[in-house]
Amino acid sequence: MINKKLLFSVKESIPYIRKNVMYQWIGLICNVCSTACLCLIITKQDNYFLYIGMILVCLIIRYIVNQKAIEMSYSSSHIVKETLRTQLYKKLSKIGIGYTNKWSTAEIVQLSTEGIEQLETYFASYIPQFFYSLIAPMTLFIVISFMNFKAALVLLVCVPLIPMSIVFVQKFAKRLLNRYWGQYTKLGDNFLENLQGLTTLKIYEADGHYHEKMNVESENFRKITMRVLTMQLNSITVMDLVAYGGSALGIVFALNGYHSGAITMFQTLFIILISAEFFIPMRQLGSYFHIAMNGMAASDKLFAILEKEIEEKQNVEIENCFISASNLHFGYTDQEVLHGINFKAHNGMIGFVGESGSGKSTIASLLMGQYSNYRGELKLSNYEIKDINIYPYMTLVSLESYLFSGTLKDNLSVAKDASEKEMNSVLEKVGILDFVHEQGGLNMHILEGGKNLSGGQRQRLVLARALLKDSSIYIMDEATSNIDVESENKIMEVLYELSKEKLVLCISHRLANLIHADVIYCLKDGDIVESGTHEELLQQNGVYRDLFNTQKELERYGA
Incomplete structure (x- = not known):
């Protein structure tokens, strides 16, 4: 009935x-x-007035201590929520961007909100009530045993029947509540996914079909919720029978004692009035039990994240940054995506090209530490990438780079606590400063995900933020996809200028963007099949030349 690991995970409470x-x-x-x-x-x-005065004093003291108990409940629950959410956030930060490989965003959100709210009840109400429900019957037993030992003993013996019924129910409840929480998170996952993809569903007129699927899942959740409520009501009925039955039995023994002359009228009346207090604390514990069990079911999932073993990343000092891969193998499942590739990138503009699915973006994910289960070597200077904190030295810019709701200044401050002059400087470099001034300057409002911007404007702001960070290495993963030609050309112009001082690894669907790159690696089916400059690769009459000529023909046809 007490989860020690959960209790001692927040010792401050x-x-x-x-x-x-x-x-x-x-x-x-x-x-x-x-x-x-x-x-x-x-x-x-x-001395009626003395007793009435004592009653009033007791009522005042009881009111004060009840308020104090409520304050303690609030304080413990506040600490629990803050501590567990902090622990969860820190753990996800240590895991890094790879946390999405194991847990969905919706599951994390539900755990950090609803799940921890359930644990608030566990710490604020259930745990204090548990210990109080052990102390209260023993205190009353000592008091009543001086009046009538048999009645006190009968009342005390009946009290454990309530936790016994709780333990009996717990065997079924834990399995059921785990299923309940699993169905709850699954419903949340699908709801969030459908909501995010609602525009796509509308375009393909598939929203009705997914609506029906959500109805089915909602009905399944309703059914398991009803089963949980049925279990709770049945267990409450059992606890009420034990509580009222035990109290009645104690009263019967007290009346028999009075009838035989063993106890006085005062003692009999006292036992009758106080007998319910034997069972009220334990009965109250039973009412908190099911909420606490739901919280413990959520805590199982929470601890699965908090206890995930991760290797601590080393913080290293690197002056001359370069990247190298030697016999690098990787696969998302049992099937390999990269088959022992080798490359080096010391400075300048380095391009990775190839057909869709050839492994280009996989290389970017490995470089950014999203996956560590590769074989072979992938190094930043002389350090294995999976062993060190690479974020001070690398910056990724992709189509998925996120702009937060707020001002432009807030978004740029994510990279660096820079002055307005520095911010305006990077905005000018990417050719969007005039637009920003027209929209109110650095205080212009940006919607979630940059929804009030065009694709080109959004990517220019993302690049400006990356430039502000001033990393040694920049990884551009399809950063110019699906944007207008003017923005694409401007971004590539900035990247080539940047490559004079920094190492820029550019993964691009459009080969024409990389014709001036220092080295281009051409991938096919997870292998680097060709490498060299643009001119050198054209002379090889291989995969690169075929891709380049095909794109050139398509662009000419489109024009």
């Missing part, structure tokens, strides 16, 4: 949990005192 239990226990003592005073008044003892 433990002091607040202890204080929460202490305040609840003080409230119980006040309740015992006020009940005793009420019984004394009913049994016509003297």
